[in-house]
Amino acid sequence: MSAAPLSAWIQxxxxxxxxxxxxxATRAVLRAEQAYVASxxxxxxxxxxxxxxxxxxxxxxxxxxxxGLEACAGAGAEPASLATVFASSGADGHNCSALCxxxxxxxxxISPTRFHNSVHNAPAGYWSIATRSMAPSQVVCxxxxxxxxxxxDALAQVAVERVPVLLVAYDSEYPxxxxxxxxxxxxxxxxLLLAPQPGAQALARISVSLSRDPAPPLADPALERLRSAIxxxxxxxxxxxxxxxxxxxxxxxxxxxxxLTVEVQPC
Amino acid sequence: MTPLLLSAYSATTxxxxxxxxxxxxxxxxxxxxxxxxxxxxxxDTWIGEVAGVDQAALPPAFSExxxxxxxxxxxxxxxxxxxxxxxxxIERCGRERVGVFLGTSTSGILQTELAFRRRNxxxxxxxxxFNYRTTHNSFxxxxxxxxxxxxxxxxxxISTACSSSAKVFAAAARQxxxxxxxxxxxxxxxxxxxxTLYGFSSLELTSPRPCRPYDAxxxxxxxxxxxxxxxxxxxxxxxxxxxxxxxxxxxxxxxxHMSSPHPEGLGARVAMEAALKSAGLExxxxxxxxxxxxxxxxxxxxxxxxxxxxxxxxxxxxxxxGATGHTLGAAGAVEAVICxxxxxxxxxxxxxxxxxxxxxxxxxxxxxPRPCRPxxxxxNSFGFGGSNCSLVFGVAG
Numbered sequence: 213m214s215a216a217p218l219s220a221w222i223q224x225x226x227x228x229x230x231x232x233x234x235x236x237a238t239r240a241v242l243r244a245e246q247a248y249v250a251s252x253x254x255x256x257x258x259x260x261x262x263x264x265x266x267x268x269x270x271x272x273x274x275x276x277x278x279x280g281l282e283a284c285a286g287a288g289a290e291p292a293s294l295a296t297v298f299a300s301s302g303a304d305g306h307n308c309s310a311l312c313x314x315x316x317x318x319x320x321x322i323s324p325t326r327f328h329n330s331v332h333n334a335p336a337g338y339w340s341i342a343t344r345s346m347a348p349s350q351v352v353c354x355x356x357x358x359x360x361x362x363x364x365d366a367l368a369q370v371a372v373e374r375v376p377v378l379l380v381a382y383d384s385e386y387p388x389x390x391x392x393x394x395x396x397x398x399x400x401x402x403x404l405l406l407a408p409q410p411g412a413q414a415l416a417r418i419s420v421s422l423s424r425d426p427a428p429p430l431a432d433p434a435l436e437r438l439r440s441a442i443x444x445x446x447x448x449x450x451x452x453x454x455x456x457x458x459x460x461x462x463x464x465x466x467x468x469x470x471x472l473t474v475e476v477q478p479c
Numbered sequence: 480m481t482p483l484l485l486s487a488y489s490a491t492t493x494x495x496x497x498x499x500x501x502x503x504x505x506x507x508x509x510x511x512x513x514x515x516x517x518x519x520x521x522x523d524t525w526i527g528e529v530a531g532v533d534q535a536a537l538p539p540a541f542s543e544x545x546x547x548x549x550x551x552x553x554x555x556x557x558x559x560x561x562x563x564x565x566x567x568x569i570e571r572c573g574r575e576r577v578g579v580f581l582g583t584s585t586s587g588i589l590q591t592e593l594a595f596r597r598r599n600x601x602x603x604x605x606x607x608x609f610n611y612r613t614t615h616n617s618f619x620x621x622x623x624x625x626x627x628x629x630x631x632x633x634x635x636x637i638s639t640a641c642s643s644s645a646k647v648f649a650a651a652a653r654q655x656x657x658x659x660x661x662x663x664x665x666x667x668x669x670x671x672x673x674x675t676l677y678g679f680s681s682l683e684l685t686s687p688r689p690c691r692p693y694d695a696x697x698x699x700x701x702x703x704x705x706x707x708x709x710x711x712x713x714x715x716x717x718x719x720x721x722x723x724x725x726x727x728x729x730x731x732x733x734x735x736h737m738s739s740p741h742p743e744g745l746g747a748r749v750a751m752e753a754a755l756k757s758a759g760l761e762x763x764x765x766x767x768x769x770x771x772x773x774x775x776x777x778x779x780x781x782x783x784x785x786x787x788x789x790x791x792x793x794x795x796x797x798x799x800x801g802a803t804g805h806t807l808g809a810a811g812a813v814e815a816v817i818c819x820x821x822x823x824x825x826x827x828x829x830x831x832x833x834x835x836x837x838x839x840x841x842x843x844x845x846x847x848p849r850p851c852r853p854x855x856x857x858x859n860s861f862g863f864g865g866s867n868c869s870l871v872f873g874v875a876g
Contacts, residue, residue, distance in 0.1 A: 218657055302617075303638075312588075313595060315674065322681050328863055328864075331638070332638035333863070336639070336864055337866070338864075341734055346731050349639070352650075353616070353637075353638055354635050355612060355616055355618040364654070371657050372657060390591070393605060393609065393610075422575070
């Protein structure tokens with residue numbers, strides 16, 4: 213394909229999912245230094261939010277804020293200055309389900325908070341309020357291709373605007389009856405802080421191009437199940453390359469027939 | 480930014496299908512708003528409904544995408560011969576070299592709302608014919624459009640509430656600048672559903688009469704639906720006279736509140752300044768502003784303040800939501816097309832239903848349409864979560 217690759221330096225990484233409590237633990241699993249142990253995702257309290265809102269924060273908001281914070285902390289970056297890209301295959305599944313249930317009942321007077329939390333960009337809004345960031349914030353969805361769509365958007369911003377961009381890819385589950393139609397098993401996601409220049413904390417330089425090569429499965433069957441069940445974790449092969457710290461090429465599932473090829477050059 | 484050509488564009492709203500109906504309504508000061516009679520919704524408000532959406536079935540090959548939002552998308556694509564122009568572009572560039580960037584806030588969620596009424600009485604399961612991916616999911620409309628044109632390139636839905644389909648222009652412009660794609664099909668599609676009608680009502684943001692943007696007595700929005708599209712491609716060295724160009728974009732976040740704008744309009748101002756900088760223009764070079772102007776007390780006050788600070792009374796402004804209603808995730812694209820009409824056909828739209836512009840807002844607000852030949856215009860779109868986007872368009876020749 214003729215397009216030039218999109219490049220950036222990875223300054224910070226975050227990961228959170230079932231049995232993957234943070235990036236250091238995920239890194240150890242991806243390096244096969246620790247065995248993967250399945251357990252439900254533990255979402256940290258959103259330290260960024262005021263006390264009252266902390267209790268009310270939904271699972272997607274906790275997830276997205278935790279991922280953003282971990283990626284920034286690893287890079288020593290100040291969240292208030294960062295442009296953001298939030299990529300998710302769905303919004304807040306529990307909130308959506310509750311709204312649809314009530315709108316199908318005789319009492320349609322839904323709660324205003326439920327309504328404003330129903331927008332796809334609710335976590336992006338809470339992030340900007342919590343970090344006081346007035347920087348541009350993008351919110352994308354491409355169903356199962358959402359990780360790749362978010363990565364492409366973030367890399368284009370890095371390349372064109374010449375600014376660091378925080379990518380937060382996340383997904384959360386629907387309750388029944390929607391779960392049967394969209395069976396995402398748990399909340400999980402990946403955060404990447406991407407920059408046009410290498411900083412002191414840079415882990416690697418990546419160059420991403422469109423290709424037709426499908427992503428091979430991950431060797432560990434448990435990790436492969438997560439990769440294929442949760443769209444935001446389609447980025448796990450890239451995290452594995454970062455964890456191993458060796459130069460190489462990984463393939464990420466994107467939008468058939470298009471896939472992404474990522475050249476990884478560790479620092 | 481390097482200017483991009485809007486080589487084709489079209490809009491479908493309650494004003495009618497395509498550019499002819501839209502322009503005629505803008506020229507005559509007409510409005511497409513009517514008392515809410517949508518589905519089983521019983522609310523004391525006015526809405527902007529597109530006529531005949533339920534009768535517009537998708538071709539059998541695309542039947543899995545059947546939902547109000549995708550039917551509206553199809554109506555919008557087929558207006559003005561836009562789909563034919565898109566096929567021509569795809570022929571020239573190749574199926575992998577044209578990206579799809581569409582904005583929506585609720586996509587086909589109406590399909591889920593209706594499916595919840597048909598749950599299995601014993602198990603609670605949703606009906607077998609309900610397909611989440613091809614209807615409810617935010618990507619449904621982009622996947623439908625990508626499939627409809629047989630495209631193999633990148634595609635994405637941007638969903639930042641009411642700024643969604645303004646931001647698609649910026650996202651597509653960046654991918655074209657990077658060379659990931661040669662051209663893009665951009666736009667916005669949002670359709671009526673219970674979530675937004677009852678939701679805006681719960682926030683006490685819906686007006687009991689047709690919305691009156693920037694009126695001293697304004698009291699809320701008129702929820703509406705719409706589909707608007709444009710083809711974006713690199714501009715030739717000498718674009719034909721009357722060609723419309725995207726000259727700049729600016730994006731920002733309010734960092735203030737989920738459903739209220741920053742009271743000083745700070746985020747709005749940052750977005751407008753960024754768009755002017757991206758276009759390399761001083762504020763005085765702008766000849767018309769298409770305001771976000773929803774008709775709520777807080778939006779118009781905050782936006783008006785930011786516009787007054789940046790432009791003073793020197794630039795004619797109006798919101799066209801008194802004509803179209805608030806098409807939410809489609810508003811950015813609908814109003815981009817209205818800007819394209821203003822530039823190419825020489826008209827500054829007025830503000831139907833607005834009787835007396837709010838004297839507390841120090842801007843040059845147009846109540847009636849004005850024949851005029853603007854050269855450069857700016858369009859504002861702001862959304863829940865404090866997501867702001869401003870676009871600058873110009874005309875060649």
